[in-house]
Amino acid sequence: MKPKFLVGGLLILAAVAYLIFSSTRASAERFITVQEMEAEGPSIVGKSLRLTGAVVGDTIQYDPNTLTLTFEVAHAPADYEITEEQGGLAEVLHQAVIDPNREHVKVIYVGVKPDLLRNEAQAIMTGKLDANGVFHADELLLKCPTRYEEAAPDQTSS
Amino acid sequence: MFAEFGYGILFLAFLVTLYSLGAAIYGAQTKSTQWVESARRAMLLTFPLIAISAASLIYLIVNNHYEVSFVYEVTSKSMPTYLKVTAWWGGQAGSLVFWAFLLSGFTSAVTLRKWNRDIEFLPWVIVVCAITVAFFLSLVLFYETPFARYWQDASGKLLSDASGSPITSVFAPASGITPFLPADGRGLNPLLRHPGMVFHPPLLYLGFVSFVIPYAFAIAALITGRTDDRWIRLTRRWTLVAWLFLSFGLVLGGRWAYDVLGWGGYWGWDPVEIAAFMPWLTGTAFLHSVMIQEKRGLLKHWNMILIILTYSLVIFGTFLTRSGVLSSVHAFAESAIGPIFFTYIGFSFIASIALLIKRWPDLQAETEMKSMLSREALFLFNNLLFISILVVCFWGVMFPLISELFTGQKVTVGPPFYERATTPLFASLLFLMAVAPLSAWGHSTIQTLGRSTWKSAVAASLVGIALFFTYTQNIGAVIGFTLVAFVIFITLQEFWRGTRARQRAQRENWFVALARLTGRNRRRYGGYIIHISMAIMAIGILGIESFQSETQGTLAKDQALNIADYTVQYKELATWDDTGAGVNYTRAVVDVYKNGIYLGQLSPRIDYYFDSQQNMTIPGNRSTLRDDLYVLLVDWQPVSNMSATFKIYVNPLVNWLWIGALIFFFGIGIAAWPDKDPEAEPVRVTRSSKQTSAAD
Structure with missing residues (x-):
């Protein structure tokens, strides 16, 4: 092997x-739960995050004129093993929503209301937390674990 | 009854596969043709056995046997029969049976060929395929069986375990227990009830599974020590077919996303998409680099590494789609099979690499690579680019796991990461696609390469300049279009040159000369057509990625939204139930104008499925070569039906993506079209012209 190939390869x-x-x-986003985000305090404001939580159905509001969607997510553990221990994703999300002591965070998303947005859906949101503790999502990914065993492509909205 | 029967037959198939595996090894060790023949026959038997088992699974699905938990989870009574059949590969357990079914079919086909002087490969090809089949069968027999049923006790209560989830098993867990039959199944996700979804997974699987065959031959070559390029020649068409299916599957998946997912795109850099894309990358690199080995006797180690990687990535791809290791748009359920998959990949990868290291000295290159601009060097460069894209993809998919391991925080990267990191690599690939076919084998210089490419380079630059002044000032896009033009011009120039030469020499008319030129050098000119198709697909990708525009708004009747040159005016909305299908339809009608001229109507729709309480957003799409007007109905005010919300995309040039895909399949068809079976006969030296054209 000639040196020029070595240099080229390197x-x-x-x-x-x-x-x-x-x-x-440039594009790394920390994957974080509601509880972890609250624990971080003000240092996390303005950073790119991927927040996961359980959608609280009663809080969903949608203004079709401005396409502004607001809702709250409750803390739910994201770890696979913990989720399994507590009876699966559907159960974990259910518990998160009915437990009044869970941390909640308000989410604002401007865009089309996703079809899968409903009570006890798992939301994975890309965006930033503002100084008032409101999460501004640029992208919303939803998963409804109770219904389908497999192959349910959740929705992406961006 | 069919559940026990299907399971029993599957178990029998498993035993026969193990027998075949053992007999093949024993036969190869003792050089006993009888034992190898026995292994071959056993392998041939597994296919009908798995087929019968699959048929009983389909019987259960079609006849609403919801006591079988797999049937319950993926089908419902309201689904038409053809969709129920597709549930075979729609759900996890069924899809693993599907995998084993395809592989045993392919293995049977390959063992039926005339082996003649390649007979020493046969037992080891059987061994590799049998191990793979046995692995998938053991998954469906012992971990994720599609035949497991729900049970009830004498009082009709569903049996469940301590945590409340139902107990499932193939056979009754105790006496006095009978199968529990739910009234209806949960049904297939409405998003999957689409013709694209009917064909997309099986095509991907066909692609995945076909790559096992070249891998099996590669391993056979390593074990037998017959490390010339015979294994490559024997599996050339398998590789092309695998590549065809995998490509087709990827394109159909994109088309399906564009048609029903309603986000105006076709590719989201989702881990499961990437899982199917990664073996495609190594497979494409492999397709190119085997030509170097055939022509120049170089890159022998590299080809082995590529096919081993492809095999591992195929299994890894199945694993990613079939386990919960990564969160994904394709939300497959977490299941117990993850660690087993991982163990198998690790085991097969390490064993293959160990074999390769053992044979390393036998795989020395026959010549040396001399010139940086020679065809073989440029091919090597092309390979490095494909592998670099693979590394980017692998890094992106694994990054959350890696970062969690080292920092304790789960950090993810999204589509911007992939777009940023791969764009320069794809651009370099386009450039190589233009230049490499014109460089000479062995030795090539800037002068010789410049002489053959400068005309096309000048023409492409003129296209770029013209686009800059008339169409777009986006520099990235202009560079992209210039490269596309470069590829197309050079490739057309090659066709022109060959045709002219033939026309003069053979005194044929132009069309005959072109057809014969292509027909006599199918691999080369089929490859050129594939290159042109890639450039055309790149036009579509550049268009939608660089120039997509969108707008959204809530309109009262007769109000309009403007986007690009289009005006979209909301006319009416109707909503009705189809109780038979269990769907509520809401359909809006909009008038479309372009620069004030009426073009027609579009009707975007929302289908609401009662059984799954889920919406499906079907766009109204007006597709032209220039752009697509893609209108989504988002919301409406149900009381008065007076106003509705729309989201509208204009996707410039995206149609070229699908047009390019069609040309691509035409190109593969030409490249893979069988000659008079040159593989079966030993290469004869009687006609030297035939040999060179076949090897080109």
């Missing part, structure tokens, strides 16, 4: 490593 390697590194830095 250059490509370096370029790809740089691409991956810089893209990761």
Whole structure:
């Protein structure tokens, strides 16, 4: 193998490593639960997050004129093992919504109201927390675990 | 009855597979043709056995046997029969049976070929396929069986465990217990009730499974030590077919997302999409680099690594889609099979790599790569780009797990990560696609390469400049379109050059010359057609990614929204029930104008499914070569039906994506069209012209 191939190969390697590194830095989002977010305090305001929680059905409000959707999510554990211990995702989400002592956070999302947004759905939201403790979601991903065993592509709205 | 029967037959198939595996190993060790023949016959028997088992599963599905939990979970009475059948591969357990069914079919087909001088491969091909079949059968027999049933005690109470979830098993857990029959099943997710969903998963699976065959031959070559390029020639068409199915599956998935998911896109960099995309990347790299081995005797280690990676990624892809390891738009349930999949991937990968290391010295290159601009060097570069995209994808998918391991925090990366990291790589691939076919084998310089490409390069630059002044000032898009033009011009130039030469030499008319040129060098010109199709698909991707515009608003009747040159005016809305199908339809009608000229009507719809309490948003789409006007009905005021909310996208050029896909399949068809079975006969040296064209 001639040196020029080695140099060429190393250059490509370096370029790809740089691409991956810089893209990761630019778009990494911390995956976080409501409880973890509350525990962080004001330091987390303005950072890119992926927040997960259980949709509280009574709080869903939608203004079709401004396409503004507001609702609250209650804290639900996101860890797979904990979820399984507590009886599965559907049960965990149900408990999260009926428990009045859970941490809640208000979410604002501007856009089309997703079909899957309903009580006790699992919401995974990309966005930022503002200084007033309201989460502004740019993207909303919903999962309704009770109904389908598999292959239910949840909705993406962005 | 059919549940026990199907399970029993599946178990029998498992035993026969194990026998085949043992007999093949023993036969190969003792060089006993009888034992190998016995292994082959056993392998041939597994296919009808799994087919019978699958048939009993389909029987249970079609006849509403909801006591079988799999049937309960994926079908309901309101589904038409053809959709019920598709539930076979719609649900997890069934899809694993489907996998085993396909693989045993493919293995049977491959063992039936004339082996002649390749007979030494046969036992080891059977071994690899039998291990894979046995793995999938053991999953459906012992972990996720589609034949498990619900049970009730004498009082008719559903049996459940301590935590309240129902107990399921194939056979009655105790005496005096009878199957529990729910009144109706839960039904397939309405989003999946679409023709795209009928064909998308089986095509992906066909692609996944076909890649097992070249892998099996590669392993056979490593074990037998017959490490020339025979295994590659034997499996060339399998590889192309696998690639065809996988590509087709990916495109159909995109089309399905565009038609029913209602977010105006076709690809979301979702982990499950990436899971299917990763083996496609290594498979594409493999398709290219085997040509280098055939032509120049180079990259032998590399090809082995690529096919081993492809196999692992195929299993990994099945694992990602079938376990809860990653949260995804494709919300597959968490299940017990994750660790088993992972163990199997680890085991097969390490075993394959160990074999490769053992044979490493036998796989030395026959020549040296000399010039950086030679065809083989550019092919190697193309391979590196595909692998780089793979690394980006793998990194993105695994990043949450990696970061959790090291920092304790789960950090995810989304579509912006993939778009940013892969765009320069895809652009480089386009550039190589243009240049590489014109570089010479062995030795090539800037001068020789420049001489053959400069005309097309100038023409493509002119296209870029023209676009900049007339169409868009988006520099990234202009560069992209310039590269696309470069690929198309060079490839057309190649067709032109070949046709002209033939026309002169053979005195044929232009069309005959073109047809014969392509027909005699199918692999090469089929490949060129695929390159053109990729460039055309790139037009669509560039269009929608760079220029998509959207607007949304709530309209009273006769009010309108403007977007790009379009005006969309809301006319009327109707809502009605179809109780037979269990659906409520809400359909809006809008008038579409472009620059004030009336073009027609669109009717976006919302279908509400009662059984699953779920909406499906069907866009009204007006599709032209220039752009798609994609109108979604979002909401309406039910009391008066007076106002409705719409979201509207204009997706420029996206149609070229689907047009490119059609050309792509045409190209693969040409490249994969059988010659007079050149693989079965030993290569004869009687006609040298035939040999060179076949190997090109």
